[in-house]
Amino acid sequence: MFKLLLIEDDATLFSEIQDRLQQWSYAVHGIQDFGNVLQEFTTVKPDLVIIDIQLPKFDGFHWCRMIRSHSNVPILFLSSRDHPTDMVMSMQLGADDFVQKPFHFDVLIAKIQAVLRRVYNYSSDAITLKTWFGAAIDSDKNTVTLNGEVIELTKNEMFILKKLLQHKNKIVTRDELIKSLWDDERFVSDNTLTVNVNRLRKKLDELKLGRYIETKTGQGYMAAGEGQ
Structure with a gap:
C-alpha cells in the first residue's frame, strides 16, 4: 500500500480526497501543524506528497523547497490559482505534476497512478x-x-x-x-x-x-x- 501525504488545510476537501483515495487502497496522511510540515513529512515517510499552494503560515512552494532539500519523493501540486506561473514555479522547484482545482477525481487518480508508476517501476x-x-x-x-x-x-x-x-x-x-x-x-x-x-x-x-x-x-x- 502506497503512503500519501496530503498537505491540504481545507478540512472538507481533505476528507473528501482522503475518502476517495482510501477507496483505491492508498494510505492517506494529513498535517497536524502547518508550521512544522517538514517534521511531519519526515515522520510519515510518504511515497508521494500532494500539496496545496495556498496554506497557513508558509505556502506550498516553501514546503516543496524544504522537502526537495531532503528527498526526491514525488510531489504533486493542487491549486485553485490559475496563473501559468504557478505551474512553471512548481516544476522549477522539482514537482512532478500539477492539478488545477476544481478537478475531476478521475484526473487526480490518473495523475497519481502515472507518477507512482514512473517513479517506482524503474x-x-x-x-x-x-x-x-x-x-x-x-x-x-x-x-x-x-x-x-x-x-x-x-x-x-x-x-x-x-x-x-x-x-x-x-x-x-x-x-x-x-x-x-x-x-x-x-x-x-x-x-x-x-x-x-x-x-x-x-x-x-x-x-x-x-x-x-x-x-x-x-x-x-x-x-x-x-x-x-
Whole structure:
C-alpha cells in the first residue's frame, strides 16, 4: 500500500480526497501543524506528497523547497490559482505534476497512478547506462558524476535523460516523451515537458554536459553520443 501525504488545510476537501483515495487502497496522511510540515513529512515517510499552494503560515512552494532539500519523493501540486506561473514555479522547484482545482477525481487518480508508476517501476526499464561523455549515470541513486562532482536529478529528470540516451544521436519527439512520462498526454501541458528538460539541462551544465542535450525546434530533443 502506497503512503500519501496530503498537505491540504481545507478540512472538507481533505476528507473528501482522503475518502476517495482510501477507496483505491492508498494510505492517506494529513498535517497536524502547518508550521512544522517538514517534521511531519519526515515522520510519515510518504511515497508521494500532494500539496496545496495556498496554506497557513508558509505556502506550498516553501514546503516543496524544504522537502526537495531532503528527498526526491514525488510531489504533486493542487491549486485553485490559475496563473501559468504557478505551474512553471512548481516544476522549477522539482514537482512532478500539477492539478488545477476544481478537478475531476478521475484526473487526480490518473495523475497519481502515472507518477507512482514512473517513479517506482524503474526496474522495468530495459536499458542499463554506465557512462556518457565520461560521466557515470546511476539511475538507482538518480545521480550523474563526472570528475568527482555529483549532481542529483529528480525521477522525471533521470527518466528523460535515460530516454534520450537510449536513442543517442536520434531525435526523441516531444509527443513520445510526454506519452512515456505521463502515460496520457491529455492530462499534461506541453509547457510541463519544456520546464523539465530545461531543468535537466541546467543541472547538466554544472558538469558541462548540458550542451549535449540539443533542442530540435518543432520536433523534440536529441542527446549527442561520444565522438560528436
